[in-house]
Amino acid sequence: MIVRPHLCVRLIALLLCAGRTVGAQPPADSSLAMSFGRRPPDVRGVAVDARMAADLALGIGSTFRLSSTPDGLPETVVVAAIFEPRADPAEISRTAYRVRLHLDHLQQLTGSVDRVDRFALRVNSANRQAGIGSAALVDSAIARVNHVAFGFRAYRSSDIAVQSSRTFLVVERFHRAIGVITVVASAVFLLCLLLLTVEERRRQIAALRLMGISSTTIIRGIVFEAALVSLLGSLIGVGIGWTASALVNWHYQAVYRTPLAFALITPGIVAFAAGLSLCLGTLAGAIAAWRLVRQPPLQLLGR
Amino acid sequence: MTAIIECQNVSRTYQVGSSKVEALRNVTLSVERGAFLAITGPSGGGKSTLLHLLGAVDSPSAGRVLINGRDTSEMSEAESTRFRLNNIGFVFQRFYLMQTLTASENIELPMSEAGVGKKERRARAMELLQYVGLAGRASHRPAQLSGGEQQRVAVARALANNPSLILADEPTGELDESTGLDLLELFSRLNRDGATLVFVSHDPLVARAAREVVALRNGQISSSGAKATSGLT
Amino acid sequence: MRASLSFATLRHHPARTLLAIAGIAVAAALLLDMVMLATGMTDSFRSLLLVRGYQLRVAPKGTLPFDSEATIEGADRIVATLRSMNNIVAVSPVLGASITLPDNPLSSTFAIGIEPRVQGDYAVESGADLDPGAPLRVHAQGLSTRSLGSQVISAVVSSRFLERSRHAIGDTITIAAGIDAQLREVRTSRRVVIRGVARFHYVPDETPVMAISLGELRALLGNNYRDRVSLVMAQVATNDSTSVESARLQIAEAIPKVTAISTETAIRQVEERLSYFRQLAFVLGAISLSMGFLLVSTILAMSVNERRGEIAVMRAIGVQRTSVLGMVMLESVSLAAVGTVTGMLLGVLTARWLNTILGDFPGLPPSFEFFVWSATATARSMALLLVAGVLAGIIPAWNAASMPVVHALREEAVG
Numbered sequence: 025m026i027v028r029p030h031l032c033v034r035l036i037a038l039l040l041c042a043g044r045t046v047g048a049q050p051p052a053d054s055s056l057a058m059s060f061g062r063r064p065p066d067v068r069g070v071a072v073d074a075r076m077a078a079d080l081a082l083g084i085g086s087t088f089r090l091s092s093t094p095d096g097l098p099e100t101v102v103v104a105a106i107f108e109p110r111a112d113p114a115e116i117s118r119t120a121y122r123v124r125l126h127l128d129h130l131q132q133l134t135g136s137v138d139r140v141d142r143f144a145l146r147v148n149s150a151n152r153q154a155g156i157g158s159a160a161l162v163d164s165a166i167a168r169v170n171h172v173a174f175g176f177r178a179y180r181s182s183d184i185a186v187q188s189s190r191t192f193l194v195v196e197r198f199h200r201a202i203g204v205i206t207v208v209a210s211a212v213f214l215l216c217l218l219l220l221t222v223e224e225r226r227r228q229i230a231a232l233r234l235m236g237i238s239s240t241t242i243i244r245g246i247v248f249e250a251a252l253v254s255l256l257g258s259l260i261g262v263g264i265g266w267t268a269s270a271l272v273n274w275h276y277q278a279v280y281r282t283p284l285a286f287a288l289i290t291p292g293i294v295a296f297a298a299g300l301s302l303c304l305g306t307l308a309g310a311i312a313a314w315r316l317v318r319q320p321p322l323q324l325l326g327r
Numbered sequence: 328m329t330a331i332i333e334c335q336n337v338s339r340t341y342q343v344g345s346s347k348v349e350a351l352r353n354v355t356l357s358v359e360r361g362a363f364l365a366i367t368g369p370s371g372g373g374k375s376t377l378l379h380l381l382g383a384v385d386s387p388s389a390g391r392v393l394i395n396g397r398d399t400s401e402m403s404e405a406e407s408t409r410f411r412l413n414n415i416g417f418v419f420q421r422f423y424l425m426q427t428l429t430a431s432e433n434i435e436l437p438m439s440e441a442g443v444g445k446k447e448r449r450a451r452a453m454e455l456l457q458y459v460g461l462a463g464r465a466s467h468r469p470a471q472l473s474g475g476e477q478q479r480v481a482v483a484r485a486l487a488n489n490p491s492l493i494l495a496d497e498p499t500g501e502l503d504e505s506t507g508l509d510l511l512e513l514f515s516r517l518n519r520d521g522a523t524l525v526f527v528s529h530d531p532l533v534a535r536a537a538r539e540v541v542a543l544r545n546g547q548i549s550s551s552g553a554k555a556t557s558g559l560t
Numbered sequence: 561m562r563a564s565l566s567f568a569t570l571r572h573h574p575a576r577t578l579l580a581i582a583g584i585a586v587a588a589a590l591l592l593d594m595v596m597l598a599t600g601m602t603d604s605f606r607s608l609l610l611v612r613g614y615q616l617r618v619a620p621k622g623t624l625p626f627d628s629e630a631t632i633e634g635a636d637r638i639v640a641t642l643r644s645m646n647n648i649v650a651v652s653p654v655l656g657a658s659i660t661l662p663d664n665p666l667s668s669t670f671a672i673g674i675e676p677r678v679q680g681d682y683a684v685e686s687g688a689d690l691d692p693g694a695p696l697r698v699h700a701q702g703l704s705t706r707s708l709g710s711q712v713i714s715a716v717v718s719s720r721f722l723e724r725s726r727h728a729i730g731d732t733i734t735i736a737a738g739i740d741a742q743l744r745e746v747r748t749s750r751r752v753v754i755r756g757v758a759r760f761h762y763v764p765d766e767t768p769v770m771a772i773s774l775g776e777l778r779a780l781l782g783n784n785y786r787d788r789v790s791l792v793m794a795q796v797a798t799n800d801s802t803s804v805e806s807a808r809l810q811i812a813e814a815i816p817k818v819t820a821i822s823t824e825t826a827i828r829q830v831e832e833r834l835s836y837f838r839q840l841a842f843v844l845g846a847i848s849l850s851m852g853f854l855l856v857s858t859i860l861a862m863s864v865n866e867r868r869g870e871i872a873v874m875r876a877i878g879v880q881r882t883s884v885l886g887m888v889m890l891e892s893v894s895l896a897a898v899g900t901v902t903g904m905l906l907g908v909l910t911a912r913w914l915n916t917i918l919g920d921f922p923g924l925p926p927s928f929e930f931f932v933w934s935a936t937a938t939a940r941s942m943a944l945l946l947v948a949g950v951l952a953g954i955i956p957a958w959n960a961a962s963m964p965v966v967h968a969l970r971e972e973a974v975g
Binding site: 423425436488 | 561562564565568569571572869870873874875876877878879880881883965966969
C-alpha cells in the first residue's frame with residue numbers, strides 16, 4: 025500500500041520510544057528493536073499513530089510504502105507498533121499523521137546521513153559531587169557544550185518548555201480576561217437584581233422600621249438572605265460548570281481525537297468561583313439594603 | 328330627567344379558590360343625569376364591585392348595565408376602555424397619580440390617550456387645576472403634594488375628557504376630616520355645575536354630601552332614596 | 561405623552577436604570593467583541609494574504625506554505641510554467657532557510673530568497689530595497705567554495721534583526737551556511753550590506769529575518785538548493801473567485817507534484833486550526849445576548865409588578881392595552897438602545913485590550929489581528945441586542961397590558 029503524499033506523512037526520528045504503544049505486543053525479534061551493530065532487516069518496522077492506523081485501516085503487521093518526497097523512491101515498511109499520541113496541547117490542531125522510525129532508517133530514507141534535528145541529554149547524577157545540586161550540574165553541562173559548540177547550542181529543557189508553552193500562556197491570559205469581563209457583567213447583573221428584590225419590599229422594611237427594628241438588624245437579615253441565595257446559586261453554577269466542562273471535553277476530544285483534557289474543574293476553582301459569587305452576592309445585598317434603610321420609613325411608604 | 332345609568336337585575340359572582348363569592352345579587356338601580364348618589368354600606372357589602380360595574384371596568388355575571396343607553400356587557404375590552412376614556416371619570420381612594428409625572432401631566436394623560444393635541448391639553452389641564460384650586464402646583468410631582476392636593480389632582484384628571492359620569496371609590500378614605508370636607512365641597516360644586524356623581528363610601532360625611540343614598544349590604548340594596556336635605560349643611 | 565411616561569419611569573429609578581444600562585453595556589461589549597472575533601480573524605488573514613495581490617500559493621505537495629521544511633524541486637521549470645499561463649500575471653518564488661552569522665551576537669537568522677521585482681513578502685520602511693535586477697541563479701564553484709567571490713550582496717532586514725545583531729543600515733556583515741562541526745568551518749559564506757529595513761508581512765515581529773536575492777540564497781545553501789524553492793506565489797489576472805479557482809485547478813493539473821492553495825482555501829484551513837476561537841465567540845456571544853435579554857426582562861417584570869396599581873388605574877381611566885404595551889416596550893427598547901450604544905464604545909476598548917493579549921501568540925505575523933472592527937460587525941451586534949431588548953420586553957409588557965383591572969385594583973385597595 026502506498027501512502028499518498030497528500031496525507032502529510034511526517035517522518036520523525038527517535039532515539040528512544042516515547043509515548044504509549046497500543047495494540048498487539050510486537051514479537052520478541054521486533055523489527056522496531058534497537059539495531060545498532062546488527063544488519064537491519066529487509067523490511068523495516070515503523071510505529072504509526074493511532075489516528076493514522078484507524079484512518080488507513082492499518083494494524084500490526086500491515087505494510088505500506090513510505091518516501092520522503094511525493095515523487096521519491098518509496099520503500100516498503102511494516103507496522104510494528106501503534107502508539108497513542110501524547111496529550112500535547114501544541115499538537116492538537118495538527119492534522120498531520122505521526123510515524124516513528126529508527127534514526128538510521130529515517131536518515132537513510134531522507135538522504136540526511138549523519139544529521140539530526142537535536143539531541144536530548146541527561147546529566148549523569150552518579151557523578152554528582154557532594155553539595156552540588158542537579159541544577160548546577162545541568163548549567164555546567166550546558167556551558168561546556170556551548171563552549172565547544174559550532175553551529176548548535178544547548179538549552180535547558182525547561183527553558184524550551186517555557187518558550188513552547190507561550191501559546192498556552194497567551195490563551196490563559198485571554199481566558200482570564202474573558203473571565204474578568206463576565207465577572208463584571210455578572211456583578212452588575214446581580215447588583216441590579218438584588219436592588220430590585222430589596223426595593224420590592226420597601227413597605228415591609230418601612231413597617232419594620234416603624235415597629236422599632238433597627239437598621240442593623242434589617243441589613244443583617246437582607247445580607248443573610250442575599251448570601252443564602254448566592255450560595256445556592258453558586259452550587260447550581262458549579263453543577264452547570266461541571267456539566268459544561270464535561271461537554272467541552274467530550275466535544276473537543278472527539279474533534280481533535282486526543283485524550284487531552286480541555287477544561288478542568290479542580291477544588292481550587294470551585295472554591296474560587298463559589299467564594300467570588302458569595303462575596304459579590306453578599307456585597308450586592310448589603311448595598312441594596314443600605315440604600316433602603318437610610319431612607320426615612322415614611323418616605324419608603326410614599327408619604 | 329333621563330337615566331344615565333341603568334342596572335337591571337345585576338349580579339356578580341367571583342370564583343375564589345374552590346368557592347364562589349356572590350358579591351352582588353339582583354341589584355336594580357337607576358341613576359339620573361345630574362344626580363349625586365352615594366352608595367354606602369359595611370365593608371364587603373359589594374360597594375366597590377357595583378362601582379366597577381357602573382364604570383364598565385367589570386362585566387356582570389347576570390343582568391345588564393346600561394350607561395348612556397349602551398350595554399356594557401356587549402362591549403369588547405377595547406370598546407369598554409374607549410368608553411371609559413370618553414364618558415367616565417374615576418377617582419380612587421389612593422389617588423393613583425403617576426408618581427413620575429407632574430400634576431399637569433397627570434391631568435393630561437387621559438387627554439393624550441384621547442388624541443387631544445399638546446397645546447390644547449396643556450391649556451385644559453391648567454384650566455382644571457385652576458378649577459380645583461391648584462393653579463400654582465402644575466409642575467409639582469405627587470410626592471410634593473399633600474394628600475388632599477393629590478386627590479384634587481385626581482379629580483381634575485377625572486374631569487379631563489369632559490365625562491358624563493364621575494365615579495369615586497372612597498375618595499375621602501385617605502384624607503383627614505377637614506380635607507375630606509374640602510373635597511366634598513369640590514364635588515358638590517361639580518354636581519351643581521352639572522356633573523353626575525356616584526360615590527362609594529362608608530364615610531357618613533360623604534353620605535351627607537350626596538343628594539341620594541343607596542345602602543348596600545351583603546350584595547343587595549337594603550335601602551335607597553333621596554335625602555330630605557342635600558349637601559354638607 | 562406615552563414616551564414621557566416611559567422615560568419618566570426610567571428616570572424615577574436612576575440607580576436601577578443605570579445599573580441596567582451598565583449590565584446591558586457589558587453584555588453588548590462582549591457580544592461585539594465576539595462578533596469581531598468570529599469575523600476578524602478571517603478578514604485579517606485575508607488582508608494579510610492579499611496584501612501584495614497574490615491570490616494563489618504553490619507549496620510542496622500536501623503542505624501549507626512554510627508549514628514544514630519541505631521544498632519544491634524543479635522550481636525554475638514550475639515558475640516558467642506558471643508564467644506561461646494566460647491568466648497569471650505575476651509569479652514570485654520564495655525560498656526560506658536558516659543561515660548563520662559567524663561572530664555575531666545573533667548566531668543565526670531566518671533568511672528568505674526572493675526576486676525583488678515581484679516579491680510579495682515585505683514592504684521597505686527605511687533605507688533602500690534590493691536591486692531589482694538580482695540574478696535568479698548565481699554560479700557557485702562547487703561545494704568546497706568558502707566564499708562566493710568578493711562582491712558584497714545586498715540585504716533587507718527586519719528591525720528585530722538589527723536590534724539583535726547590533727547593526728544598522730549600511731553595515732556589512734558575513735552570512736554563512738553549511739556548518740561542518742568537526743572542522744569548525746562553514747561551507748559557504750558571503751559578505752552582505754544591509755540596504756534597508758522592512759516590515760515582513762508573514763514573519764512574526766520577534767523573529768529576526770533577512771531578505772536577499774533568490775539566486776544568492778541558493779548559492780549560499782549549496783547545490784541541493786540550486787533549483788528549489790519553498791513556495792511560489794501567483795497572481796491571477798482577474799480577482800474574482802471563479803477565475804482564481806480556475807487557475808488553481810489549472811495548476812493542479814499541470815503540476816501534480818505541488819499543492820496550489822487559493823486564499824479561500826488557506827483561510828478555511830486556518831479557520832479550522834483557529835476554530836476554537838470561533839466556537840468560543842459563538843458561545844460567549846450567545847451567553848451575553850442571553851444576559852442582556854434576562855436583565856431587561858427581569859427589570860421590566862419587576863417594574864411592572866411595582867406599578868400594578870398605576871397600570872390598573874391607567875386601564876381604568878381609559879388607556880388602551882396597546883398604549884400600555886407600547887409604554888412598557890418603549891422602556892425596554894430605551895434600556896436596550898442606550899445600553900447597546902454604550903456597549904459598542906466599551907466593546908471597541910475591550911477588543912483592543914483582548915487583541916493585545918492575543919497578539920502575543922508566538923509565530924503570528926505582525927499585521928494579523930484577532931479583533932477587527934467593522935461597521936457590519938457593529939451593526940450586527942446592535943441589531944441582535946435591540947431585537948433581544950424588544951423580545952425581552954414583550955412578556956412583561958403583555959402582562960402589564962393584560963392585567964385584570966378589577967383584580968389589581970382590589971389588591972391595591974387591600975394592600
